[in-house]
Amino acid sequence: MALNFVLRSTCRSSAPLFGSLVNAGRLSVPVTRSLVPKVSAPTLLSGSLRHFTATPVRRAAAGGNHSTLWTAEKALSLALLGILPVGLLYPSQVTDAAIAVGVVMHMHWGLEAIVTDYVRPILVGHTVPKICHALLIVVSAATLGGLFYFIHNDIGIANTIRTIWATKTKA
DSSP: OHHHHHHHHHOGGGTTTTHHHHGGGOOOOOOOSEEEOOOOSOOTTTTTOOOEEOSOOOOOSSOSOHHHHHHHHHHHHHHHHHHHHHHHHSOOHHHHHHHHHHHHHHHHHHHHHHHHHHSOHHHHOSHHHHHHHHHHHHHHHHHHHHHHHHHHHSSOHHHHHHHHHHHHHHO
């Protein structure tokens, strides 16, 4: 009975919307985009009445279709399972470059997800996430450049790992 009174007094302007809810005290709510309308007149529950909407709220920092990126991340992870053993068994500049690109892409996408999840504009403003993403790009580019320099001017990634394993087994 009290619910019937509250609904009648707060929702007079939207009687067609809440007609089935108010009539005879039954609780059958019609499917609409806004379940509780904004009430401009002072009501009994004016301090506790909040606007509710069934439309999704966009909170992601990045836009676009994330399912294709997720598929690419999983494909890269699967490809790394083949690239790493082949690169270690047959060391060359080509396999070392494939390892370097795969590992840096895997690292970049993982850290990008962390930055997107934890450095949200709603929490720290709009400038800090942009700076963090820019720093991530700089770190990823520097890492890839350093690995390419190491591959071209030194013994390479696979031979370095093989040398470390050889010294560990002798000791």
